[in-house]
Amino acid sequence: MIKNWKVTAWLSSPLAGEPPQFDAILGWELSRRLGYKHCRKLTRDTRLSDIENPPIPLSKRTISGVDVYCCSAPILPEPKAEWVERISKRIDTDEIALLLAPEFRKSLLVASGPYKMRYVPERIRLIDCMCWFVRGDRKEINKLLKSVHALGKHRDIGYGQVSEWTFDEMDEDYSISALRQGKPVLMKIIPFGSECQNITGYKHSFGACVMPYWHPENYMEIASPC
Amino acid sequence: MELVKNCKIHCLSEALSPITHMMGTSGNEAVINRESVVYKNEIRQVPVLSGNAIRHKMIRDPGGLYLIKECGLVGKLNIDQANYLLNGGSLTESSTTENLGRIAEMQTLLPLTRLLGGSLRNQVVGGSLFVLRGILVCEENRSQIQKQIPDGYELPDQVLRSSEDFIDQYQYTRGDAQKRNDAELILEEKNDDMKSNLMIYNGQSVIPGSIFYHGFIMQNISPVEIGALLHSLHQWEANGGFIGGQSRIGHGKLKLSVFFEDGEDFMGNELDPAECVKMYVDHVHANAEKIVRWLNDTFPNKGKKTDTKKLAEGALEL
Numbered sequence: 001m002i003k004n005w006k007v008t009a010w011l012s013s014p015l016a017g018e019p020p021q022f023d024a025i026l027g028w029e030l031s032r033r034l035g036y037k038h039c040r041k042l043t044r045d046t047r048l049s050d051i052e053n054p055p056i057p058l059s060k061r062t063i064s065g066v067d068v069y070c071c072s073a074p075i076l077p078e079p080k081a082e083w084v085e086r087i088s089k090r091i092d093t094d095e096i097a098l099l100l101a102p103e104f105r106k107s108l109l110v111a112s113g114p115y116k117m118r119y120v121p122e123r124i125r126l127i128d129c130m131c132w133f134v135r136g137d138r139k140e141i142n143k144l145l146k147s148v149h150a151l152g153k154h155r156d157i158g159y160g161q162v163s164e165w166t167f168d169e170m171d172e173d174y175s176i177s178a179l180r181q182g183k184p185v186l187m188k189i190i191p192f193g194s195e196c197q198n199i200t201g202y203k204h205s206f207g208a209c210v211m212p213y214w215h216p217e218n219y220m221e222i223a224s225p226c
Numbered sequence: 227m228e229l230v231k232n233c234k235i236h237c238l239s240e241a242l243s244p245i246t247h248m249m250g251t252s253g254n255e256a257v258i259n260r261e262s263v264v265y266k267n268e269i270r271q272v273p274v275l276s277g278n279a280i281r282h283k284m285i286r287d288p289g290g291l292y293l294i295k296e297c298g299l300v301g302k303l304n305i306d307q308a309n310y311l312l313n314g315g316s317l318t319e320s321s322t323t324e325n326l327g328r329i330a331e332m333q334t335l336l337p338l339t340r341l342l343g344g345s346l347r348n349q350v351v352g353g354s355l356f357v358l359r360g361i362l363v364c365e366e367n368r369s370q371i372q373k374q375i376p377d378g379y380e381l382p383d384q385v386l387r388s389s390e391d392f393i394d395q396y397q398y399t400r401g402d403a404q405k406r407n408d409a410e411l412i413l414e415e416k417n418d419d420m421k422s423n424l425m426i427y428n429g430q431s432v433i434p435g436s437i438f439y440h441g442f443i444m445q446n447i448s449p450v451e452i453g454a455l456l457h458s459l460h461q462w463e464a465n466g467g468f469i470g471g472q473s474r475i476g477h478g479k480l481k482l483s484v485f486f487e488d489g490e491d492f493m494g495n496e497l498d499p500a501e502c503v504k505m506y507v508d509h510v511h512a513n514a515e516k517i518v519r520w521l522n523d524t525f526p527n528k529g530k531k532t533d534t535k536k537l538a539e540g541a542l543e544l
């Protein structure tokens with residue numbers, strides 16, 4: 001049944017990078033289950049008109065001619081601690097020297113190029129949860145979220161581990177905007193247009209407001225909550 | 227390919243020697259890797275084994291070396307092949323197309339790389355393995371561990387020791403040939419005016435007997451991939467089971483205990499870990515030639531070849 005929910009992800013390890021949009025999480029998981037990711041790999045060069053978006057169990061609303069899902073941007077508590085972690089990668093040259101064929105045992109440039117050693121800084125935040133206000137079908141959302149074990153960047157090395165997903169029913173729909181001191185405050189990235197005139201708490205920017213958020217074809221003038 | 231739903235492996239690793247998984251230096255002292263943890267509304271810095279280190283040392287490195295050995299590739303690899311098998315590869319070419327056939331072939335032939343993912347020359351292929359960080363079993367981490375261990379298991383009610391109780395110091399000396407008693411005998415010329423290289427170095431370590439909780443989560447994988455993971459862990463243990471720095475002097479030795487959760491296939495049949503490992507070993511033996519062919523097709527030798535005859539002559543002269 002379609003209702004308003006506050007969905008909370010309880011984390012058991014620190015979050016790396018930026019938190020994800022809720023529709024992107026569901027879209028990722030559903031496309032994995034439906035096999036979309038296996039029949040075609042989506043890259044920046046793929047035309048979005050050629051692919052089908054997975055039918056995620058969230059309501060949609062048309063804003064400035066664009067259909068956006070009813071889910072707020074991620075809401076994070078103030079981090080209890082914040083630091084920069086270094087993610088390192090290097091070729092173990094002493095290990096591989098004898099494994100290589102003799103003609104390839106030559107000096108290797110490791111300061112730049114394909115074999116460059118990395119020591120990349122990554123923003124890490126110690127938070128215990130993050131939440132989204134959504135309008136959708138709890139049962140179907142929960143089915144998808146059960147397989148989402150981690151959020152954010154570097155999930156493969158243990159960051160952003162989710163220990164539990166919880167749902168709280170809400171009386172009002174806060175997925176797009178919420179009232180604060182009688183004034184509507186923007187809760188989600190939406191296309192910049194006439195709808196923004198009555199809303200506060202946003203910055204005018206350029207980016208995507210629908211998934212996939214990283215795809216250049218989705219880029220437009222947007223109002224981003226701040 | 228036979229698929230398993232999801233699988234979680236819980237691990238407890240006991241330190242058998244000082245663990246020196248470092249994060250940098252403070253003055254001339256090496257400091258161990260720590261992360262911030264909230265404990266009773268305070269931030270504490272608690273030692274941690276990074277997921278990056280566990281992933282490389284316990285899985286990719288031993289697993290890659292096993293493949294190289296079993297496929298008869300020792301001394302026959304090119305740099306891109308070695309980089310792919312032991313470090314996950316690098317994106318070195320741009321491409322507007324994704325070769326799904328090549329990815330499918332890789333996922334069929336190399337269960338280990340399907341698990342870990344990696345970069346072919348012009349396409350990045352995601353993996354299905356999530357490595358959990360190694361968190362120290364101490365009072366500060368109690369709530370984090372309790373959230374992650376399987377249902378029905380609980381930490382003891384007694385207060386665990388604080389993380390600071392598990393941290394110690396080590397100190398060693400680097401020698402200098404000029405300072406040896408027999409220096410005059412072994413050196414052609416002893417120079418007393420030269421600055422000495424004798425150096426005392428020290429740092430922090432996690433004491434032997436400490437226990438780290440970590441684990442692996444695998445999504446949509448086949449039994450042969452579970453076998454690849456467990457086999458890599460066996461290989462790592464068989465090679466000493468070291469993690470972190472200073473393993474040359476015995477630091478970083480861990481004793482691993484594994485607990486298998488949700489090891490069922492889609493039919494609800496329980497999977498036997500030993501059977502999964504056997505399936506993986508048989509798979510590698512049966513497909514060794516195909517693996518070599520795939521590696522040669524995907525990472526062909528490029529550029530001007532070195533004159534091997536000249537190289538051999540040069541080596542003889544040396």
